[in-house]
Structure formats: C-alpha cells, structure tokens
Amino acid sequence: MTKLFGKRFSELETQITTLESTKVMKYSEFSGSYPSIDANALLGWEVKAKSLISNVCGEESHHMQTFVEAEKPRSFSNSFEELQRVKAIFLAAKEDYEGGYLNTVRNLVQAEVFGSELEQAGELLSAGYASAAAVIAGVVLETNVRNLCTDHDIEHGKLDKMNADLTKAGVYNSIQQKRITAMAGIRNAAAHGDTEKFNAGDVKGMIDDVERFLASNLQ
Structure with missing residues (x-):
C-alpha cells in the first residue's frame, strides 16, 4: 500500500x-x-x-x-x-x-508489518506450532500497546502496567484490558513452555483478537 x-x-x-x-x-x-x-x-x-x-x-x-x-x-x-x-x-x-513524518503513514507501515507477522503466526498454528504462533502474536500485541503508550505520552514498562495505564487514560475500556491480559497470559505460557495452559483454539482466538485490536487502533 x-x-x-x-x-x-x-x-x-x-x-x-x-x-x-x-x-x-x-x-x-x-x-x-x-x-x-x-x-x-x-x-x-x-x-x-x-x-x-x-x-x-x-x-x-x-x-x-x-x-x-x-x-x-x-x-x-x-x-x-x-x-x-x-x-x-x-x-x-x-x-x-x-x-516518514505522517502518523497515518506510520500506521500504514505498521499495519503491513503486523499483518504479515499475524499471517506467519496463523501459518505456524496451521502447521501445528501453537507455541511459536502464540509468541509471535504476543510480540505484535505488546508492540502495539507500547506504540499506544507513546502516542498518549504514557511511560513504557511491563505489558500489564502499560495495559492498566492505557485503560486508566481512557484509551480503551476495562473489557479490552481484560482481553489483553488474557492474551498476554497465553503468550507467557507459550514462551515458558507451559503448553498444558492453552490449546490451539486458544491461540487461534488470540490471533483473531490481536487482529481486531490492531484494526481498532491503527487508523
């Protein structure tokens, strides 16, 4: 694009x-x-x-x-x-x-990069690599949360802290905050090899939720 x-x-x-x-x-x-x-x-x-x-x-x-x-x-x-x-x-x-001084263009570039990474996550999931797919989707999620903090002058930190600060600032509501917390939980479990804490369906739902989250914020 x-x-x-x-x-x-x-x-x-x-x-x-x-x-x-x-x-x-x-x-x-x-x-x-x-x-x-x-x-x-x-x-x-x-x-x-x-x-x-x-x-x-x-x-x-x-x-x-x-x-x-x-x-x-x-x-x-x-x-x-x-x-x-x-x-x-x-x-x-x-x-x-x-x-590269236009915020809209920055978002377009990010949308293309993130979209490609989520496609890769979907392909890994289809091939049976649920943990790898969850980790990639988690990286996309955290990067977008970090960018939202930058846009709203919120200090960077751990994902749960940034998530709470964005909710407090009214960037998104508590329902979205809980979804991000759940997605982060899947990512963390995958990164630590705790495969009994999630399944392929959870990862598929995570990828879909990350995609929806991006669509609502990369405008």
Whole structure:
C-alpha cells in the first residue's frame, strides 16, 4: 500500500510539470497580461491530489485543510496562480510522506508489518506450532500497546502496567484490558513452555483478537 502511495505522489508531481508547461499568456482589460492553464485540467489534478492527501494525511489533517483553502477562487487570481498554491501544499505533503513524518503513514507501515507477522503466526498454528504462533502474536500485541503508550505520552514498562495505564487514560475500556491480559497470559505460557495452559483454539482466538485490536487502533 505504501509503495502505491509513493508511486502516486511521483505520478502527480509529473502531472504538475505537464500542467505548468501548458501555460499561455492571456490578456484582460482589467488585469492586463496574465498566465493561464486549462481550468478543467487543473480541477482534475486537484481531485486526484486531494484523494491522495486524504489517504496519507487524513481528511481532517492540516495538509488537507490548507489544500482545500488554497484551491478556493480568489479575486484577481488566475488558474496558474492557483496551481502554484496547491502545488506548494502537495509538495509539502509529499516531503512529509517520504520523510516518514505522517502518523497515518506510520500506521500504514505498521499495519503491513503486523499483518504479515499475524499471517506467519496463523501459518505456524496451521502447521501445528501453537507455541511459536502464540509468541509471535504476543510480540505484535505488546508492540502495539507500547506504540499506544507513546502516542498518549504514557511511560513504557511491563505489558500489564502499560495495559492498566492505557485503560486508566481512557484509551480503551476495562473489557479490552481484560482481553489483553488474557492474551498476554497465553503468550507467557507459550514462551515458558507451559503448553498444558492453552490449546490451539486458544491461540487461534488470540490471533483473531490481536487482529481486531490492531484494526481498532491503527487508523
């Protein structure tokens, strides 16, 4: 997904250059000579750019809001000047994206990594390696809990402490806290070889619960 976004940024940047190359000089008795580009072509590019910015930055992001403001008609402004305004915002979003400064992009990357690890856990479980599957799912769970602590300025520590602190801060409710505690119990039992404390069904439920937990927090 993130590779597709990077490719799309490059495509739209190329289209900006193409749009700029179509600039022609027009004349108005009110403003004299002024540069102009095709308004419909500009509108089409803006729609595509907004879709991309919305996906990588968020619909309510500063990038998106500033872009929408920049494309609004202005007195004594022309289509070429409008392109220059939205271009500046688009390139700023592209730079932040490529630098990894967008929280949404960070979440996309994490979602891809975590999704791959949970798939691996599922495959191990199917092959009969329930303990290994539980340990991998547990690592994904704890990493996500730790990231939530970072996002909410909560001190890192042991999983049970972070879990309690996140609940106290209202990040999630006590029901989710109990689920995380249960999942951590399966992970700990698997890591210590206490296979009598869980079965394959418990691990399958754990993987599913971790996936749901990620879906609710990686947005």
